[in-house]
Amino acid sequence: MDVIVSEVGPRDGLQSIDRTMPTAIKIEWITALAAAGLPEIEVGSFVSPRLLPQMADCAELVQAANAIPGLGVLALVPNLKGAERAFEAGALRITMPISASETHSRKNINRTTDEAIADVARVCALRDSLDGPYREIDAGVSTAFGCTMEGAVDEDRVIEIAVALAKAGADNIGLSDTTGYGNPAQVRRLFKRLIAEVGDKAGGAHFHNTRGQGLANVVAALEVGVTTFDSSQAGLGGCPYAPGATGNIVTEDLVFLLESMGLDTGVDIDKLLDARQIILKGLPGEPLYGNVPDAGLPKGFHYARAA
Amino acid sequence: MDVIVSEVGPRDGLQSIDRTMPTAIKIEWITALAAAGLPEIEVGSFVSPRLLPQMADCAELVQAANAIPGLGVLALVPNLKGAERAFEAGALRITMPISASETHSRKNINRTTDEAIADVARVCALRDSLDGPYREIDAGVSTAFGCTMEGAVDEDRVIEIAVALAKAGADNIGLSDTTGYGNPAQVRRLFKRLIAEVGDKAGGAHFHNTRGQGLANVVAALEVGVTTFDSSQAGLGGCPYAPGATGNIVTEDLVFLLESMGLDTGVDIDKLLDARQIILKGLPGEPLYGNVPDAGLPKGFHYARAA
Numbered sequence: 001m002d003v004i005v006s007e008v009g010p011r012d013g014l015q016s017i018d019r020t021m022p023t024a025i026k027i028e029w030i031t032a033l034a035a036a037g038l039p040e041i042e043v044g045s046f047v048s049p050r051l052l053p054q055m056a057d058c059a060e061l062v063q064a065a066n067a068i069p070g071l072g073v074l075a076l077v078p079n080l081k082g083a084e085r086a087f088e089a090g091a092l093r094i095t096m097p098i099s100a101s102e103t104h105s106r107k108n109i110n111r112t113t114d115e116a117i118a119d120v121a122r123v124c125a126l127r128d129s130l131d132g133p134y135r136e137i138d139a140g141v142s143t144a145f146g147c148t149m150e151g152a153v154d155e156d157r158v159i160e161i162a163v164a165l166a167k168a169g170a171d172n173i174g175l176s177d178t179t180g181y182g183n184p185a186q187v188r189r190l191f192k193r194l195i196a197e198v199g200d201k202a203g204g205a206h207f208h209n210t211r212g213q214g215l216a217n218v219v220a221a222l223e224v225g226v227t228t229f230d231s232s233q234a235g236l237g238g239c240p241y242a243p244g245a246t247g248n249i250v251t252e253d254l255v256f257l258l259e260s261m262g263l264d265t266g267v268d269i270d271k272l273l274d275a276r277q278i279i280l281k282g283l284p285g286e287p288l289y290g291n292v293p294d295a296g297l298p299k300g301f302h303y304a305r306a307a
Numbered sequence: 308m309d310v311i312v313s314e315v316g317p318r319d320g321l322q323s324i325d326r327t328m329p330t331a332i333k334i335e336w337i338t339a340l341a342a343a344g345l346p347e348i349e350v351g352s353f354v355s356p357r358l359l360p361q362m363a364d365c366a367e368l369v370q371a372a373n374a375i376p377g378l379g380v381l382a383l384v385p386n387l388k389g390a391e392r393a394f395e396a397g398a399l400r401i402t403m404p405i406s407a408s409e410t411h412s413r414k415n416i417n418r419t420t421d422e423a424i425a426d427v428a429r430v431c432a433l434r435d436s437l438d439g440p441y442r443e444i445d446a447g448v449s450t451a452f453g454c455t456m457e458g459a460v461d462e463d464r465v466i467e468i469a470v471a472l473a474k475a476g477a478d479n480i481g482l483s484d485t486t487g488y489g490n491p492a493q494v495r496r497l498f499k500r501l502i503a504e505v506g507d508k509a510g511g512a513h514f515h516n517t518r519g520q521g522l523a524n525v526v527a528a529l530e531v532g533v534t535t536f537d538s539s540q541a542g543l544g545g546c547p548y549a550p551g552a553t554g555n556i557v558t559e560d561l562v563f564l565l566e567s568m569g570l571d572t573g574v575d576i577d578k579l580l581d582a583r584q585i586i587l588k589g590l591p592g593e594p595l596y597g598n599v600p601d602a603g604l605p606k607g608f609h610y611a612r613a614a
Binding site: 146147148149150151152179180181183184185186209210211212213215216218219220223250253256257260261262290291292295298299300 | 453454455456457458459486487488490491492493516517518519520522523525526527530557560563564567568569597598599602605606607
């Protein structure tokens with residue numbers, strides 16, 4: 001596998017939708033995504049069920065997904081309490097978002113960025129105090145490419161936060177374009193610096209397609225050595241044609257991009273397309289996005305692994 | 308100006324729509340696009356009005372657009388007869404598509420690729436026989452990245468055709484992803500070879516967004532030195548969410564990509580957005596596409612020229 005496509009639909013997609021997909025259908029969907037070859041899936045969030053009732057079944061999803069052989073199972077954790085719940089549920093890999101924008105951080109989690117970094121350190125200490133298998137902690141610097149409230153975000157500050165997260169004990173530090181503000185030149189600059197500063201702790205890229213720049217940013221990130229990309233099947237939960245849209249890049253289009261460039265993802269696009277039906281079973285009438293699902297694969301298309 | 312955005316909406320967009328925008332509104336639209344700072348506009352096609360009645364007013368459009376100070380005015384020409392009409396109308400720059408796929412060429416214009424190249428030579432000879440200002444002849448290798456009938460198109464053949472077009476007397480030779488089959492790795496390879504083989508006769512890139520890869524391909528082309536890109540305002544004439552869609556990349560999203568990367572296009576995005584209303588006046592209810600028009604510019608956005 002040359003590039004890891006990390007599916008975040010069951011978390012980032014479903015948390016943006018106002019109704020709840022039944023747990024059994026979530027498990028059917030996650031199982032189908034894994035069977036299509038996706039190596040990693042973020043299955044849910046250990047946020048308070050009062051805030052996001054759609055995510056209340058996260059413990060059950062982690063347990064079901066852990067039973068799928070070979071699958072990397074991730075869950076989002078907003079704070080120490082969420083980490084305790086995650087580890088109790090058997091989560092072996094958690095991801096914690098830390099906002100580079102102070103305004104966004106205060107508004108979103110009512111803490112400063114430095115307080116959020118301190119929380120990552122506490123979660124790492126908790127992890128280190130536990131017996132059993134090693135539990136990986138991913139930290140994602142959100143609003144790393146700009147903030148809808150602050151506008152531009154200082155690039156030095158983004159890198160400073162990434163370094164602080166590495167020191168706090170996080171295993172992988174990624175950068176997230178939460179707001180769809182990023183551009184390929186900025187993506188090259190920031191990931192190049194991230195890799196230079198935190199070395200093999202440099203994590204993946206989480207891009208949104210709000211302004212249509214998602215895959216363009218992927219091309220730029222690939223150039224400087226990024227090998228993990230988050231995406232959401234069917235661009236679930238975001239509407240690319242609505243004001244303020246925050247849709248993730250579409251997994252189907254991302255896999256096609258990578259495979260057609262000769263980069264093996266291990267994913268079978270036809271099986272991925274079939275899995276869209278499960279979303280509609282769980283959320284009837286939900287709009288599904290993506291260009292490849294509508295246009296189909298080119299005549300004569302072959303996978304990188306067949307080359 | 309760092310990059311030339313060459314607007315093809317009045318030609319590639321409108322020729323794909325089954326009804327005709329009134330000539331006066333076309334002129335109003337072209338005038339507004341020029342006022343928004345677009346340096347080049349392909350205003351129509353000198354194809355037979357029996358085949359494409361939407362393009363019957365091309366001579367009138369060339370004359371009106373030629374009167375706009377500083378604007379590069381292009382018109383598509385399918386054959387020698389079209390070139391005669393174009394030069395009579397006062398066209399100073401014409402563009403001729405030559406298909407790299409034999410099947411596409413025969414089906415589209417009932418000629419082999421070599422016959423189409425010979426036609427370019429005849430048009431160049433006609434041009435050379437005329438008095439008055441120099442008339443520039445652009446040739447675009449269409450289906451250069453793949454063909455819906457043949458599948459993969461041989462890259463050596465694409466370059467061979469480009470070289471033959473340069474020898475035939477064309478001034479600029481571009482490559483077109485007519486079918487939306489292209490990927491960034493292929494874009495880098497082909498444009499690198501094109502530039503190596505035809506030098507300063509290497510022309511622009513014409514990408515479609517059929518599979519969502521349009522702007523990703525732009526990033527790859529920029530890297531190897533391409534500085535002219537075709538696009539269509541509002542992605543006119545193509546539906547990115549329909550099977551077989553052939554939409555051009557969206558001018559609004561392309562300009563945002565380039566400007567946010569620090570590349571000056573000379574275009575004012577707000578004025579460009581205003582021009583969308585003229586399309587709707589001429590074609591009521593026509594679907595308009597683009598992510599930037601829906602999401603808006605990021606907070607704190609500034610143009611490359613303001614940096």
